[in-house]
Amino acid sequence: MALVQSNDLVVYEALKIRNLVKNRKLAKSISDASWYQFTEWLNYFAKIYRIVCIAVPPHFTTQDCSVCSTRVQKSLSTRTHQCPNCKTVLDRDHNAAINILKKRFSAVLGFPPRPR
Incomplete structure (x- = not known):
């Protein structure tokens, strides 16, 4: 919530989690980071606080x-x-x-x- 509230614009990479976890060395770290859940919350709070939030191709x-x-x-x-x-x-x-x-x-x- 603080990330969204403290900015006028949030831009992030629209990463394909399914493709990233195919890498055996990184799969656990990527899953632990919960990137998908993070972006869902980011978009949710951006909508609530009327902050522009854009996903761009990585x-x-x-x-x-x-x-x-x-x-x-x-x-x-x-x-x-x-x-x-x-x-x-x-x-x-x-x-x-x-x-x-x-x-x-x-x-x-x-x-x-x-x-x-």
């Missing part, structure tokens, strides 16, 4: 560079995004968060944001 949010859109392949254990094209260095999650916010434009307006 495709390549951690791999695409948030500055130049170059796709940088990395393993799950790689925690730093380092773009060879524009030399941007960010925490992997910070890079993904920027990409998720950018994707909200295409989810709401129906077209991708302009590149910088």
Whole structure:
């Protein structure tokens, strides 16, 4: 509830839990996190408090560079995004968060944001 109340906009990845739990190494952690239940509550409280809550497709949010859109392949254990094209260095999650916010434009307006 505090997450929703303290923001004007909430944007999150519409993850396919069924596909994620196919990975034997991560299945228990993903199930323990209760992502589905979290998103249900998130949407419920957003509706109550009239906060915009948008789910965006999760495709390549951690791999695409948030500055130049170059796709940088990395393993799950790689925690730093380092773009060879524009030399941007960010925490992997910070890079993904920027990409998720950018994707909200295409989810709401129906077209991708302009590149910088």
